[in-house]
Amino acid sequence: MTPPGGDAEAMGPGTTHTHLDVSGLRRLSFLLLSYVLLICVLCTLSPFVFVWPQEVVVDVSLLPRDVALNVLLLLPAGFLYQMSLPARVVSVGPFVFGLTVSVILEATQLLLPARCPSPFDIVFNTLGCWLGAALYRAVWPRLDGRLPGRLVLRLPLSNLFYLLTLQALVAALGVDRDGGRVLLLVPLTACGAMIAAALYTHRLRQAPLSSPWLTPSGMGAFVALWAFVCGLPAVPTFLLRVVVTALTGFAVTWALARSGFPRIRRRRFEAPTLAWLGPVFVGYLGGLAYCPWPAGVRLPMLQHLAVYPGLFDGPFARASAYSMVESMAAFTVVGYATSQGLGRLRCGGIAAAAMGAALLACLVELVRGLHPQLSARLLMPPLSCFFAAWGAAIHRAHLSVVRELLRGSTVWRRMPSH
8 A cells, every 4th residue: 555645656567456446536537627617717707807798799700719729628628527427428418518617608708898708619618528528438448457557547747747738728828918928838848848758767668568659759749749739829829939849848858758857766756856847837937927028127126016916907907817817727736746745755735735835926926026017916825825725635636546546446447438
């Protein structure tokens, strides 16, 4: 059995894994689903300026970029919704779920002067949710008995990669509010490259599987494709930057995988990986706090401190509101990574992750306060506590599923596929 506070993949690649606590998996999928839905709501309702409409305006334009974004918006939610179901469910369930969520989001946009509801958004949001559920039903029965334990359940570090995926999508969605944000995809891609290289070096390279993906070049190509897909919202305007970011992901992953990253003398590689990843992600938070970057180099004294600034007026109102959403998602990643790091040290937990995130948020807001046109936000430390605790709870739920998996029952094999 896994030691308390440690991650279950320490049991080693040869451990028998024929058990999956189905209720534990549903708890994990529920936490992830609720988190994804909350982020979708926050992204959709930004900049949070609500006014009762004098007239109802409906947008009937149909742009290819909007179609792709609306499909992508609820695709993860559909996948997780199907994953959370207790038994086989026909496709009507995810369809109704996606339709309900989309109608609520579009109806709420009637109160936002900066947005217009669209019937096409409802159609393609619903389609995205249904496709996500269909993807789950198509993939789940085909998973090899070795793969879920190796790639999904016995590697909590891989779940951090999934959270980074949502983070990168949120960052790319903010590009239309501030073009400089596309550069923030670079540190996020570097973090994804570190995780992919570490998983390859210490797990996948020893896997008894024959696949062109299980090579340094294959992992690099995977990360490059991942970075490009995450950057799709920025492609229409910044195609070259997104391509360069994807190529950077390939180069970093290939170099790290070839060098055996991270180099350690013990079996547990997660803590050293997090130690390398931490400064890069903190740098991303600092760059996010200082967006939109002013021309020239200025270091004024901390001049603004507000409870809820920049969301209702000013030249950066919309960008400032979306920056808060992006920061909330980022601190979920921080909470998950902190919980995993503390687990390896066998100390702390959700409360420790939340408090650490609050301290980091205070430092980030001090950086933001140095911006000549922005303000430090008093709301961010308590909000960072909440989202970091959510991230830590996701990690703990994932860890409980891993532990149940390694106890050796036969529920895994008997679990009905949807």
